[in-house]
Amino acid sequence: MKLVLLGPPGAGKGTHAKRLSDRYGIVHISTGDIFRANLKNGTPLGLKAKTYMDAGALVPDELTTDLVLDRLNQPDCENGYILDGFPRNLAQAEALTRALAAAGDQIDAALNLTVDDEVIVHRMSGRRVCSVCGASYHIVSAPTRVPGVCDRCGGPVILRADDAPETVLHRLEVYHEQTEPIVGYYRDLGKEIQIDAAQTVDRVFEDLVAALGE
Ligand code: AP5
Numbered sequence: 001m002k003l004v005l006l007g008p009p010g011a012g013k014g015t016h017a018k019r020l021s022d023r024y025g026i027v028h029i030s031t032g033d034i035f036r037a038n039l040k041n042g043t044p045l046g047l048k049a050k051t052y053m054d055a056g057a058l059v060p061d062e063l064t065t066d067l068v069l070d071r072l073n074q075p076d077c078e079n080g081y082i083l084d085g086f087p088r089n090l091a092q093a094e095a096l097t098r099a100l101a102a103a104g105d106q107i108d109a110a111l112n113l114t115v116d117d118e119v120i121v122h123r124m125s126g127r128r129v130c131s132v133c134g135a136s137y138h139i140v141s142a143p144t145r146v147p148g149v150c151d152r153c154g155g156p157v158i159l160r161a162d163d164a165p166e167t168v169l170h171r172l173e174v175y176h177e178q179t180e181p182i183v184g185y186y187r188d189l190g191k192e193i194q195i196d197a198a199q200t201v202d203r204v205f206e207d208l209v210a211a212l213g214e
Contacts, residue, residue: 001024001026001080001108001109001212002026002080002081002100002105002106002107002108003020003026003080003081003082003083003107003108003109003110003111003212004082004083004086004087004096004107004109004110004111004186004191005017005020005082005083005084005085005110005111005113006110006111006112006113006179006182006183006186006192007112007113007114007115007197008113008115008117008120008171008172008175008176008179008180009120009124009168009171009172009175010115010120010123010124010127010168011113011114011115011120011197012113012115012197012201012204013030013084013085013113014030014032014033014084014136015136015201016111016113016201016204016205016208017030017082017084019205019208020082020208020212021082023209024080024082024212025079025080026079026080026081026082027076027077027079027080027081027082028081028082028084029068029071029072029077029081029082029083029084029086030084030085031059031064031067031068031084031085031086031088032053032084032085033084033134034067034071035049035050035053035059036053036134037134039053045063045067048063049063053161053162054161054162054167055167055170056162056167056168056170056171056174057170057174058088058089058174058178061089061091061092061095064086064088064092065091065092065095065096068083068086068092068096069095069096069099072099083096087182088178088179088182089178089179089181089182090181090182090185092182093182093185093186094185097189107191108191109191109192109193109211109212110183110186110189110191110192110193111193111195111208111211111212112183112186112192112193112194112195113195113197113204114194114195114196114197114198115197115198116198117172119198120168120172121165121168121169121172123138123141124163124165124168125163125165125168126138126139126140126141127159127160127163128144128148128157128158128159129157129158129159129160130150130152130153130155130156130157130158131155131156131157131158132150132153132154132155132156133150133152133153133155135150135151135152135153137150137151137157141200141201142201144157193211193212195207195208195211
């Protein structure tokens with residue numbers, strides 16, 4: 001199964017991509033995680049991406065598209081994958097469609113997580129991430145067992161740099177201008193599945209599984 005996960009920042013793409021990856025045994029590919037891992041390791045890609053990420057802007061396509069398309073050619077993607085955070089504009093969506101079509105392939109579904117902006121702002125202000133392993137929490141809906149300490153690895157849990165309120169508002173603007181149009185692109189291809197992501201995490205996941213089937 002080859003899936004694209006769409007939705008604004010904070011819609012729950014990372015949360016549900018991990019669950020879907022476990023449920024269906026497919027690889028979770030998050031462009032945001034790839035950039036953050038590069039930044040942590042001090043690679044040239046990470047340092048270039050940081051400027052854009054800190055500002056809440058999109059990293060340029062020339063740094064992003066080939067990176068993802070190369071990743072899809074790795075052997076572990078043969079059984080399927082879920083793309084979280086890619087594509088993020090029309091050029092990336094078209095590049096993905098072209099690359100898959102060249103191999104006689106296509107995605108199975110574009111899962112569109114819908115949530116109002118006000119809910120997003122609330123969610124992002126409460127999100128905390130582990131600075132060591134990247135695990136994601138929320139101070140109200142998914143707290144760590146010990147405050148400030150990651151359940152998984154014991155690392156410190158912090159506010160993500162681009163979750164500062166002014167940066168979140170800019171990320172939402174960028175989403176509406178550049179990413180939301182690709183919902184229509186996938187709808188026209190007959191691939192869009194809309195999911196109400198304002199429900200609890202478990203209800204959203206149930207709806208995703210119901211839409212995809214066992
Ligand atoms: P990226 O890491 O992809 O960030 P994003 O899309 O803004 O998404 P988030 O990770 O912020 O949110 P999410 O939807 O994964 O929600 P989550 O599950 O964490 O990208 C970061 C940056 O990298 C971009 O700004 C850009 O600069 C760059 N980039 C990445 N891809 C790119 C591309 N293709 N092209 C160019 N640039 C690119 O949930 C959020 C919080 O809410 C958590 O605390 C969670 O616990 C909680 N939560 C989730 N669901 C629920 C629920 N149903 N109820 C209550 N709480 C919930």
